[in-house]
Amino acid sequence: MRFLMFVCADPDLTGDGSPDTWLAETGERRLEGSRLRPLSDATTLWPKEGGTFVSDGPFAETKEFIAGYDIIECADLDEAVDIAAKHPVAKFGAIELRPVWE
Amino acid sequence: MGVTDAVDEAFRTEWGQVVATLIRVTGDWDLAEECASDAFASALATWPRDGVPRRPGAWLTTTARNRALDRLRRGAAESGRLRRLAPVLEDDSPPAEEDAVPDDRLRLMFTCCHPALPLEAQVALTLRTLAGLTTPEIARAFLVPEATMAQRLVRAKRKIRNARIPYRVPPAELLPERMAGVLGVLYLLFNEGYSTERRELATEAIRLARVLVSLLPSSEAGGLLALMLFQESRRATRTEHGDLVTLAEQDRTRWDRAMIDEGLAVLDEMFADPGPYQLQAAIAACHAMARHAEDTDWRRIADLYELVAELNPSPVVELNRAVAVAEVDGPAAGLALVDDLRAELPGYHLLAATRADLLRRLSRHQEAREAYEEALNQAPTDAERRFLARRLVELTTS
Numbered sequence: 001m002r003f004l005m006f007v008c009a010d011p012d013l014t015g016d017g018s019p020d021t022w023l024a025e026t027g028e029r030r031l032e033g034s035r036l037r038p039l040s041d042a043t044t045l046w047p048k049e050g051g052t053f054v055s056d057g058p059f060a061e062t063k064e065f066i067a068g069y070d071i072i073e074c075a076d077l078d079e080a081v082d083i084a085a086k087h088p089v090a091k092f093g094a095i096e097l098r099p100v101w102e
Numbered sequence: 103m104g105v106t107d108a109v110d111e112a113f114r115t116e117w118g119q120v121v122a123t124l125i126r127v128t129g130d131w132d133l134a135e136e137c138a139s140d141a142f143a144s145a146l147a148t149w150p151r152d153g154v155p156r157r158p159g160a161w162l163t164t165t166a167r168n169r170a171l172d173r174l175r176r177g178a179a180e181s182g183r184l185r186r187l188a189p190v191l192e193d194d195s196p197p198a199e200e201d202a203v204p205d206d207r208l209r210l211m212f213t214c215c216h217p218a219l220p221l222e223a224q225v226a227l228t229l230r231t232l233a234g235l236t237t238p239e240i241a242r243a244f245l246v247p248e249a250t251m252a253q254r255l256v257r258a259k260r261k262i263r264n265a266r267i268p269y270r271v272p273p274a275e276l277l278p279e280r281m282a283g284v285l286g287v288l289y290l291l292f293n294e295g296y297s298t299e300r301r302e303l304a305t306e307a308i309r310l311a312r313v314l315v316s317l318l319p320s321s322e323a324g325g326l327l328a329l330m331l332f333q334e335s336r337r338a339t340r341t342e343h344g345d346l347v348t349l350a351e352q353d354r355t356r357w358d359r360a361m362i363d364e365g366l367a368v369l370d371e372m373f374a375d376p377g378p379y380q381l382q383a384a385i386a387a388c389h390a391m392a393r394h395a396e397d398t399d400w401r402r403i404a405d406l407y408e409l410v411a412e413l414n415p416s417p418v419v420e421l422n423r424a425v426a427v428a429e430v431d432g433p434a435a436g437l438a439l440v441d442d443l444r445a446e447l448p449g450y451h452l453l454a455a456t457r458a459d460l461l462r463r464l465s466r467h468q469e470a471r472e473a474y475e476e477a478l479n480q481a482p483t484d485a486e487r488r489f490l491a492r493r494l495v496e497l498t499t500s
Contacts, residue, residue: 001266076268077218078276099265 002100003080009067015092033070105150112158117234122206131259141166215284216267223258233306292330324368325380331365332386346489350395362390381410400429417446433463451480
């Protein structure tokens, strides 16, 4: 089954998040993913009077932000946790695992 | 033993195994629980007529599995899923081979106590699936509305399914961490059952720990089982008419010797490279083995607390060590250690109560009175307040 990994960082904490080794180790189990542009480039749509309005910034004002995402294919949650734990950002940021609704 | 007693006994010993096997075979937790319930209802109906089967567990598992097959057949006939499901149920081991998979309950324990589930759900799931408590019983034990508990169980089972929490004993590299999780849940259960009204939780915690130790022996699981047995052996003497009775004043002839002997045997087998539960069990064993309070090996207890502190440095552990040191080297030595902890444990009633007791033994009565009053103000339960008030009165009238 597929899991989406939200790779979340805290701007006050820094570390080496370069994922090359992780990508090599994870191999084909990582289906796709990418780093994301910063929050200053984010745009959010909100519902308004039957339509939507567009605003600058992320949908939630938290200190942590989603810095990147990966989609991984795993047999179960333990395997997903094992893969996520090896991601370099796991040492200084948070990683949220969400099963894809299949 | 009557037939109803036999069913009761089978329920206590076999429920977890039946549910665990059905979950493995069907992959459906709700179906597993329902079919296990049906099997026990069926036992109540047929055992009086046909007699208690030679192997009640195998009979119950087979009956539950057949029930599951019936339900799946009915539910899936039109959807074409039957072909996929039926072989799983029909071809799986016949009753004679049930013993070949003794680890279903272990799988169930590790899945119930998976760290991706909230702790309160881990506890509830363990009680429901392994111990067979009903949702209303669990709700009552944790003083939450039944609907809340039902919701908690539903959500946990949904997450197990949707996030695919595996149904297995974790591989070696994960085992120590996961085992700590399982033991933590069992000890939490036991502590919830410390009070008289919820004794069944303590009983279940001990029962499940025995299963764990027999299926997957480990020193810490054995340590926890021994610790719980020693603590439980003193249940009858811990209170008198609702008032606390100290360890020193308890009637040791009324301690449960069978539990103490079982605990000592488990501990004896396991004591190597001790972890926190083993050390705590070893301390409890020092009390359990002393036929009179004055026979207690306080030197050993003080040494063991030092080892506990090395593993888990904590001011509460230091406070316990201070109590042991006071017995070995006198109240003044204990008091010096306790006074060092005052800044670290502000407002902790057991610190004030310990100081009060040591000051009393040093005949520093005015300071002892002040410490008892401080402890009285901080004590969280009526029983503890009554105990401290009694001590304060004794001090004033002595």
